[in-house]
Amino acid sequence: DAGVIQSPRHEVTEMGQEVTLRCKPISGHNSLFWYRQTMMRGLELLIYFNNNVPIDDSGMPEDRFSAKMPNASFSTLKIQPSEPRDSAVYFCASSLRGKAFFGQGTRLTVV
Amino acid sequence: AQSVTQPDIHITVSEGASLELRCNYSYGATPYLFWYVQSPGQGLQLLLKYFSGDTLVQGIKGFEAEFKRSQSSFNLRKPSVHWSDAAEYFCAVGANNYGQNFVFGPGTRLSVLP
Numbered sequence: 767d768a769g770v771i772q773s774p775r776h777e778v779t780e781m782g783q784e785v786t787l788r789c790k791p792i793s794g795h796n797s798l799f800w801y802r803q804t805m806m807r808g809l810e811l812l813i814y815f816n817n818n819v820p821i822d823d824s825g826m827p828e829d830r831f832s833a834k835m836p837n838a839s840f841s842t843l844k845i846q847p848s849e850p851r852d853s854a855v856y857f858c859a860s861s862l863r864g865k866a867f868f869g870q871g872t873r874l875t876v877v
Numbered sequence: 878a879q880s881v882t883q884p885d886i887h888i889t890v891s892e893g894a895s896l897e898l899r900c901n902y903s904y905g906a907t908p909y910l911f912w913y914v915q916s917p918g919q920g921l922q923l924l925l926k927y928f929s930g931d932t933l934v935q936g937i938k939g940f941e942a943e944f945k946r947s948q949s950s951f952n953l954r955k956p957s958v959h960w961s962d963a964a965e966y967f968c969a970v971g972a973n974n975y976g977q978n979f980v981f982g983p984g985t986r987l988s989v990l991p
Contacts, residue, residue, distance in 0.1 A: 799920060801920065801921065803979060808923055809913070809921055809923065811919075811920030811921065814920060825920070855979060857979075865965060865984060865986065866915055866965060866967075866984065867983075868981040870980075871979060
């Protein structure tokens with residue numbers, strides 16, 4: 767298995783634009799997590815899914831952020847509209863029976 | 878490219894015993910080093926981090942870690958384990974504090990016997 771795959775690796779966008787980050791979890795994993803890492807706040811859990819159902823989205827900063835998991839092999843994190851303070855590295859992780867594996871992250875820069 | 882290894886996939890200790898989780902890294906410059914814990918059904922929680930200064934770092938929940946540059950290691954320790962410490966522990970390395978070139982280790986699962 768290729769591991770957790772995130773795309774794109776880098777994204778530069780203008781303020782106000784919609785940004786979609788993608789994650790392909792490891793096949794067979796039943797949980798998926800989205801994290802954000804910033805200098806100010808470190809690593810934050812945004813949302814996690816179990817069996818494609820959002821379980822805890824209390825970490826989603828505001829309504830501009832939304833996440834979906836339409837099937838077991840794909841998830842998206844969307845920011846609309848994006849703002850400069852959204853600039854960060856976004857990590858996706860998937861797990862099975864509590865063992866998590868992380869993607870390489872998407873570095874988002876909003877200018 | 879940077880990498881992180883955690884040689885122990887699964888460790889079992891008795892409650893009250895001491896604990897050491899190993900972490901080795903490969904990095905071309907002075908790294909930022911982190912230890913995170915993930916309890917079942919929860920996200921990652923930062924235990925401690927090292928950037929510079931004193932190589933023995935104190936964290937939350939009674940954990941500490943020691944940075945040894947000569948061994949490229951950043952092992953996590955706790956003198957007396959509690960049953961609530963059972964979880965998955967991740968070591969991570971990065972270029973800075975905000976995710977650049979951030980790499981997680983594969984994790985070590987800790988089981989605690991009563």
